[in-house]
Structure formats: C-alpha cells, structure tokens
Amino acid sequence: MIDKKIITEIVENEIADTDLFLVELSVSAGNAIYIAIDSLQGVPIITCIELSRAIEKHFDREIEDFELQVTSAGIGQPFQVxxxxxxxxxxxxxxxxxxxxxxxxxxxxxxxxxxxxxxxxxxxxxxxxxxxxxxxxxxxxxxxxxxxxxxxxx
CATH class of the missing domain: 2.30.30.100 (SH3 type barrels.)
Structure with missing residues (x-):
C-alpha cells in the first residue's frame, strides 16, 4: 500500500509556492488515492490535472499500481480545514x-x-x-x- 505520509509530502511540496491548500487526502487499501485541494480564488481543472501529473511522476505503476483522483473541494460540501x-x-x-x-x-x-x-x-x-x-x-x-x-x- 502506498504510504499516505509520502503522498502528503509530495502534495505539500508541489503546492508550496502557490495559494493552493490541501483539504482532504485519503489512500484506500487498494491504493485508490483521493486528493481535494482548494484556494481562495477557486481551483481550475487544469490545476488539478497538473497536480495529478506531478504526483504520478513520483510512482511507478509497474512496481505498485494505483488509482489517482485530484479534485477541487466541492461546492456545498462541509468545510474540512x-x-x-x-x-x-x-x-x-x-x-x-x-x-x-x-x-x-x-x-x-x-x-x-x-x-x-x-x-x-x-x-x-x-x-x-x-x-x-x-x-x-x-x-x-x-x-x-x-x-x-x-x-x-x-
């Protein structure tokens, strides 16, 4: 199983010099990784795509398969941070x-x-x-x- 702490470090490093912040991060037993991000101005889909690609570069699917979903925090969803x-x-x-x-x-x-x-x-x-x-x-x-x-x- 992919370690949640490693994913968290990668995400925090990738968003460090931006106005983005991490809202939610989970990793299931089957390596389904879910990440929700936000910013004070909102998050365009291209930002989610770019972050997803940056995270994928750190892992090899041949060694350990995973599913990755990067989204912006949902409208009407409870605040988490x-x-x-x-x-x-x-x-x-x-x-x-x-x-x-x-x-x-x-x-x-x-x-x-x-x-x-x-x-x-x-x-x-x-x-x-x-x-x-x-x-x-x-x-x-x-x-x-x-x-x-x-x-x-x-």
Whole structure:
C-alpha cells in the first residue's frame, strides 16, 4: 500500500509556492488515492490535472499500481480545514451545531478557535403588527460545530 505520509509530502511540496491548500487526502487499501485541494480564488481543472501529473511522476505503476483522483473541494460540501473558513469570509454559510441547530448567515469573523456569523431574523415587536427584520450575531467554537457549508445564491 502506498504510504499516505509520502503522498502528503509530495502534495505539500508541489503546492508550496502557490495559494493552493490541501483539504482532504485519503489512500484506500487498494491504493485508490483521493486528493481535494482548494484556494481562495477557486481551483481550475487544469490545476488539478497538473497536480495529478506531478504526483504520478513520483510512482511507478509497474512496481505498485494505483488509482489517482485530484479534485477541487466541492461546492456545498462541509468545510474540512480552517483555510476554507477564510475563503468564505463575508459570504453566506450554513452552520449546523452539534446540538442539531441550523444557522444561515454571513460569516463575519474567523478565529483559531471560533467563528462568528450574522443572521437576519424576523422578530415580533411589541405594539406592531408586522415582524421586524433584525441582524443577530452568533459565535460558535469549532467544537460546537458539526458542519459548515457554503451557500450558493443566484
């Protein structure tokens, strides 16, 4: 089986002088290698192809056969690394807490241990017939978050 640490080193070396970052890397028992990358500007398919070719150069299929898939991090998929939070700063996200509560709002702060989002909520104001739109801020520590996803708006 191909060692995951070796693949990780190769990927990190290949993307070292770029704005790319590693989101996910797995190697199955059958040597199926899956790599997901991202950047603050997104990842064109040609970048995935170039990285795939660069990785393949380090291995000989005659010695050990493998399958290699290099992709960009998926839209609407849960964030897996801190840099993905930075990528979506000031954009809409969906946060699902470990308690099962869902919040949709603008990601306004990303720290090392927590994030903050602003959520628009309609609340009943005493003495008024219509609900009033207010913006509330919510802070979540990473251990309180089950998943965070980007929200695509058209």
């Amino acid at each position: 801190l840099k993905q939070y930075h990528k979506f700063l000031n954009k809409d996200v969906e946060v699902l807490t470990t308690e099962g509560l869902k919040f949709i709002g603008k990601l306004i702060t990303v720290g090392d241990e927590e994030i903050e989002i602003e959520v628009e909520e309609k609340i009943k104001v005493e003495g008024k017939k219509k609900k009033q739109l207010v913006v509330k801020s919510y802070t979540f520590k990473f251990d309180q978050i089950k998943s965070t996803k980007d929200i695509i708006t058209f």
